[in-house]
Amino acid sequence: MSIPLSISKSGMNAIQNQMDAVSNDIANINTTGYKSKNISFNELLLNDINDGAAYLSEDAQGSGITIGTKSGVTSTNFAQGSLVSDPNDYHLAIAGEGFFGVTGENGERYLTRDGAFHVNGDKSITNDNGDTLEIQTIIPTDQWPEGDVTIAENGEVTINSTNGSVLVGTIPLFQPAQLNEMIPVGENKYRYEGAFATGEGSIQQHYLEASNVDLASSITEMMLAQRSYSLNLKVAQGTDEMASVINQFKQ
Numbered sequence: 001m002s003i004p005l006s007i008s009k010s011g012m013n014a015i016q017n018q019m020d021a022v023s024n025d026i027a028n029i030n031t032t033g034y035k036s037k038n039i040s041f042n043e044l045l046l047n048d049i050n051d052g053a054a055y056l057s058e059d060a061q062g063s064g065i066t067i068g069t070k071s072g073v074t075s076t077n078f079a080q081g082s083l084v085s086d087p088n089d090y091h092l093a094i095a096g097e098g099f100f101g102v103t104g105e106n107g108e109r110y111l112t113r114d115g116a117f118h119v120n121g122d123k124s125i126t127n128d129n130g131d132t133l134e135i136q137t138i139i140p141t142d143q144w145p146e147g148d149v150t151i152a153e154n155g156e157v158t159i160n161s162t163n164g165s166v167l168v169g170t171i172p173l174f175q176p177a178q179l180n181e182m183i184p185v186g187e188n189k190y191r192y193e194g195a196f197a198t199g200e201g202s203i204q205q206h207y208l209e210a211s212n213v214d215l216a217s218s219i220t221e222m223m224l225a226q227r228s229y230s231l232n233l234k235v236a237q238g239t240d241e242m243a244s245v246i247n248q249f250k251q
Contacts, residue, residue, distance in 0.1 A: 005239050007069075011232035014041060014071035019225045025213045026222070033081065033113030033188055034211040036218075040074045078179055081113075081212040083204060089149040090117040090125060093209040098173030098201030101134035102127060102189065109134065110189040111174055111182065113209055129187045137169040144168050153202035175199030 018039050028034040083093045092115035094100070099111035110131065117125050117133050123142045125133045135141065135157070147161030155171035176182055177197040182190040 008236040093207035096201035097199035102131035
Protein backbone atom coordinates (compact mmCIF):
# COMPACT_ATOMS: atom_id res chain seq x y z
CA MET A 1 0.00 0.00 0.00
CA SER A 2 1.33 3.48 -0.89
CA ILE A 3 2.23 5.94 1.86
CA PRO A 4 -0.59 8.41 1.02
CA LEU A 5 -3.18 5.63 1.08
CA SER A 6 -1.76 4.29 4.34
CA ILE A 7 -1.85 7.75 5.91
CA SER A 8 -5.42 8.45 4.83
CA LYS A 9 -6.54 4.98 5.97
CA SER A 10 -5.03 5.43 9.43
CA GLY A 11 -6.58 8.91 9.60
CA MET A 12 -10.05 7.55 8.81
CA ASN A 13 -9.65 4.78 11.40
CA ALA A 14 -8.53 7.29 14.04
CA ILE A 15 -11.41 9.65 13.31
CA GLN A 16 -13.87 6.75 13.32
CA ASN A 17 -12.66 5.89 16.84
CA GLN A 18 -13.23 9.50 17.84
CA MET A 19 -16.74 9.55 16.38
CA ASP A 20 -17.57 6.28 18.17
CA ALA A 21 -16.49 7.76 21.51
CA VAL A 22 -18.34 11.05 20.96
CA SER A 23 -21.45 9.17 19.81
CA ASN A 24 -21.34 7.08 22.97
CA ASP A 25 -21.12 10.25 25.07
CA ILE A 26 -24.11 11.79 23.29
CA ALA A 27 -26.12 8.57 23.67
CA ASN A 28 -25.50 8.64 27.44
CA ILE A 29 -26.37 12.30 28.00
CA ASN A 30 -29.37 11.25 30.10
CA THR A 31 -27.59 8.42 31.94
CA THR A 32 -27.33 9.07 35.68
CA GLY A 33 -23.76 9.67 36.81
CA TYR A 34 -22.24 9.04 33.36
CA LYS A 35 -18.77 10.50 32.77
CA SER A 36 -17.60 11.61 29.34
CA LYS A 37 -14.48 10.18 27.73
CA ASN A 38 -11.31 11.97 26.63
CA ILE A 39 -9.87 11.06 23.21
CA SER A 40 -6.30 11.69 22.14
CA PHE A 41 -4.47 11.42 18.81
CA ASN A 42 -0.89 10.23 18.35
CA GLU A 43 1.44 10.16 15.36
CA LEU A 44 2.69 6.85 14.09
CA LEU A 45 6.28 6.33 12.87
CA LEU A 46 7.95 9.59 11.76
CA ASN A 47 10.26 9.42 8.72
CA ASP A 48 12.74 12.28 8.81
CA ILE A 49 13.49 14.18 5.59
CA ASN A 50 16.96 15.56 4.89
CA ASP A 51 18.51 17.60 2.07
CA GLY A 52 19.42 14.46 0.21
CA ALA A 53 15.78 13.38 -0.04
CA ALA A 54 14.12 16.70 -0.92
CA TYR A 55 14.80 20.37 -1.41
CA LEU A 56 14.35 22.03 1.96
CA SER A 57 14.45 25.64 3.07
CA GLU A 58 17.33 26.62 5.31
CA ASP A 59 14.73 27.58 7.91
CA ALA A 60 13.04 24.17 7.87
CA GLN A 61 13.05 22.45 11.25
CA GLY A 62 11.82 19.04 12.27
CA SER A 63 10.89 18.07 8.72
CA GLY A 64 9.39 14.68 8.31
CA ILE A 65 6.45 12.62 7.10
CA THR A 66 4.51 10.39 9.44
CA ILE A 67 2.94 7.15 8.25
CA GLY A 68 -0.35 8.07 9.85
CA THR A 69 -2.10 8.60 13.15
CA LYS A 70 -4.02 6.68 15.77
CA SER A 71 -6.57 7.64 18.38
CA GLY A 72 -8.21 6.14 21.40
CA VAL A 73 -9.97 6.83 24.68
CA THR A 74 -7.17 7.70 27.06
CA SER A 75 -9.04 8.78 30.18
CA THR A 76 -12.40 9.56 31.72
CA ASN A 77 -13.57 13.04 32.61
CA PHE A 78 -14.62 12.69 36.25
CA ALA A 79 -15.85 16.27 36.59
CA GLN A 80 -18.96 16.77 38.71
CA GLY A 81 -22.30 16.60 36.89
CA SER A 82 -25.24 18.78 37.88
CA LEU A 83 -27.51 17.55 40.68
CA VAL A 84 -31.19 16.99 39.88
CA SER A 85 -33.77 16.73 42.68
CA ASP A 86 -35.77 13.52 43.04
CA PRO A 87 -38.39 12.44 45.62
CA ASN A 88 -37.13 8.85 46.03
CA ASP A 89 -35.57 8.30 49.48
CA TYR A 90 -32.87 6.05 48.04
CA HIS A 91 -31.93 8.25 45.11
CA LEU A 92 -28.54 9.65 46.08
CA ALA A 93 -25.95 11.93 44.54
CA ILE A 94 -22.36 12.67 45.51
CA ALA A 95 -21.33 16.30 45.83
CA GLY A 96 -17.57 16.39 45.30
CA GLU A 97 -15.22 13.43 45.30
CA GLY A 98 -16.01 9.79 45.84
CA PHE A 99 -17.92 6.80 44.49
CA PHE A 100 -20.56 4.45 45.78
CA GLY A 101 -19.48 0.87 46.27
CA VAL A 102 -21.72 -1.79 44.77
CA THR A 103 -21.44 -5.57 44.73
CA GLY A 104 -22.20 -7.35 41.48
CA GLU A 105 -23.84 -10.74 41.09
CA ASN A 106 -20.34 -12.23 40.85
CA GLY A 107 -19.53 -10.91 44.34
CA GLU A 108 -17.00 -8.39 43.06
CA ARG A 109 -16.96 -4.78 44.24
CA TYR A 110 -17.40 -2.03 41.68
CA LEU A 111 -17.43 1.75 41.98
CA THR A 112 -20.09 3.99 40.47
CA ARG A 113 -21.44 7.54 40.59
CA ASP A 114 -24.92 6.29 39.71
CA GLY A 115 -26.95 6.68 42.90
CA ALA A 116 -30.37 5.55 41.60
CA PHE A 117 -30.99 2.85 44.22
CA HIS A 118 -34.23 1.26 45.37
CA VAL A 119 -35.47 -1.23 47.96
CA ASN A 120 -36.51 -4.67 46.73
CA GLY A 121 -39.09 -7.04 48.19
CA ASP A 122 -36.39 -8.78 50.27
CA LYS A 123 -35.32 -5.33 51.57
CA SER A 124 -32.02 -5.45 49.70
CA ILE A 125 -30.95 -2.10 48.25
CA THR A 126 -29.82 -2.31 44.64
CA ASN A 127 -29.58 -0.28 41.46
CA ASP A 128 -31.41 -1.06 38.22
CA ASN A 129 -28.62 -3.47 37.21
CA GLY A 130 -29.16 -5.59 40.33
CA ASP A 131 -25.91 -4.47 42.00
CA THR A 132 -26.20 -4.23 45.79
CA LEU A 133 -25.28 -0.97 47.50
CA GLU A 134 -22.43 -1.41 49.97
CA ILE A 135 -23.57 -0.36 53.45
CA GLN A 136 -21.76 -0.66 56.77
CA THR A 137 -24.82 -2.00 58.59
CA ILE A 138 -25.54 -1.79 62.28
CA ILE A 139 -28.81 -3.61 61.73
CA PRO A 140 -29.13 -6.00 58.74
CA THR A 141 -31.19 -4.43 55.95
CA ASP A 142 -33.82 -7.18 56.14
CA GLN A 143 -34.45 -6.18 59.76
CA TRP A 144 -34.76 -2.44 59.23
CA PRO A 145 -37.96 -1.05 60.77
CA GLU A 146 -40.62 0.64 58.71
CA GLY A 147 -40.50 4.43 58.70
CA ASP A 148 -39.12 7.54 57.04
CA VAL A 149 -35.55 7.16 55.82
CA THR A 150 -33.03 9.95 56.33
CA ILE A 151 -29.56 9.72 54.81
CA ALA A 152 -27.10 12.32 56.10
CA GLU A 153 -24.25 13.87 54.12
CA ASN A 154 -21.78 11.60 55.93
CA GLY A 155 -23.77 8.55 54.82
CA GLU A 156 -25.49 7.75 58.12
CA VAL A 157 -28.85 6.07 57.50
CA THR A 158 -31.52 6.81 60.10
CA ILE A 159 -35.05 5.44 60.11
CA ASN A 160 -37.69 7.45 61.92
CA SER A 161 -40.44 5.10 63.09
CA THR A 162 -43.17 5.22 65.70
CA ASN A 163 -40.60 3.92 68.21
CA GLY A 164 -38.20 6.79 67.54
CA SER A 165 -35.12 7.30 65.39
CA VAL A 166 -32.81 4.36 64.78
CA LEU A 167 -29.34 4.54 63.19
CA VAL A 168 -29.23 1.42 61.03
CA GLY A 169 -25.99 1.87 59.08
CA THR A 170 -23.66 4.08 57.08
CA ILE A 171 -23.16 4.33 53.32
CA PRO A 172 -19.41 4.75 52.72
CA LEU A 173 -17.84 6.68 49.86
CA PHE A 174 -14.70 5.40 48.15
CA GLN A 175 -12.08 7.75 46.72
CA PRO A 176 -9.45 5.98 44.55
CA ALA A 177 -5.95 7.33 45.02
CA GLN A 178 -5.34 6.98 41.26
CA LEU A 179 -8.40 7.75 39.14
CA ASN A 180 -6.55 6.81 35.94
CA GLU A 181 -6.31 3.21 37.19
CA MET A 182 -10.09 2.78 37.19
CA ILE A 183 -11.25 0.38 34.48
CA PRO A 184 -14.71 0.88 32.93
CA VAL A 185 -16.61 -2.41 32.84
CA GLY A 186 -19.90 -1.15 31.41
CA GLU A 187 -23.24 -0.33 33.03
CA ASN A 188 -21.72 2.85 34.48
CA LYS A 189 -19.36 0.88 36.75
CA TYR A 190 -15.60 0.79 37.28
CA ARG A 191 -13.24 -1.84 38.57
CA TYR A 192 -10.47 -0.60 40.85
CA GLU A 193 -7.84 -2.62 42.69
CA GLY A 194 -5.56 0.13 43.97
CA ALA A 195 -5.34 2.09 47.21
CA PHE A 196 -7.95 4.52 48.46
CA ALA A 197 -7.48 8.09 49.63
CA THR A 198 -9.52 10.39 51.84
CA GLY A 199 -12.11 12.21 49.76
CA GLU A 200 -14.15 15.30 50.49
CA GLY A 201 -17.42 14.19 48.95
CA SER A 202 -20.79 14.22 50.65
CA ILE A 203 -24.01 12.31 49.97
CA GLN A 204 -27.06 14.30 48.91
CA GLN A 205 -30.36 12.49 49.52
CA HIS A 206 -33.24 13.12 47.08
CA TYR A 207 -30.83 14.06 44.30
CA LEU A 208 -29.31 12.31 41.29
CA GLU A 209 -26.16 13.35 39.47
CA ALA A 210 -26.72 14.07 35.80
CA SER A 211 -24.25 13.16 33.06
CA ASN A 212 -21.35 15.59 32.68
CA VAL A 213 -21.49 15.42 28.88
CA ASP A 214 -21.53 18.88 27.26
CA LEU A 215 -23.97 18.35 24.39
CA ALA A 216 -22.99 21.48 22.44
CA SER A 217 -19.27 20.64 22.59
CA SER A 218 -19.92 17.01 21.68
CA ILE A 219 -21.99 17.93 18.61
CA THR A 220 -19.34 20.43 17.52
CA GLU A 221 -16.66 17.78 17.95
CA MET A 222 -18.75 15.34 15.92
CA MET A 223 -19.13 17.84 13.06
CA LEU A 224 -15.38 18.52 12.99
CA ALA A 225 -14.67 14.79 13.01
CA GLN A 226 -17.01 14.23 10.07
CA ARG A 227 -15.27 17.00 8.11
CA SER A 228 -11.85 15.49 8.90
CA TYR A 229 -13.08 12.06 7.82
CA SER A 230 -14.30 13.55 4.53
CA LEU A 231 -10.91 15.19 3.89
CA ASN A 232 -9.05 11.93 4.52
CA LEU A 233 -11.44 10.15 2.18
CA LYS A 234 -10.71 12.69 -0.57
CA VAL A 235 -6.97 12.08 -0.09
CA ALA A 236 -7.53 8.36 -0.60
CA GLN A 237 -9.66 8.99 -3.69
CA GLY A 238 -7.08 11.41 -5.13
CA THR A 239 -4.26 8.93 -4.53
CA ASP A 240 -6.24 6.18 -6.23
CA GLU A 241 -6.89 8.39 -9.25
CA MET A 242 -3.18 9.30 -9.51
CA ALA A 243 -2.22 5.62 -9.34
CA SER A 244 -4.73 4.87 -12.09
CA VAL A 245 -3.23 7.54 -14.38
CA ILE A 246 0.30 6.23 -13.74
CA ASN A 247 -0.78 2.71 -14.60
CA GLN A 248 -2.23 3.96 -17.89
CA PHE A 249 1.10 5.53 -18.78
CA LYS A 250 2.87 2.24 -18.09
CA GLN A 251 0.51 0.44 -20.46
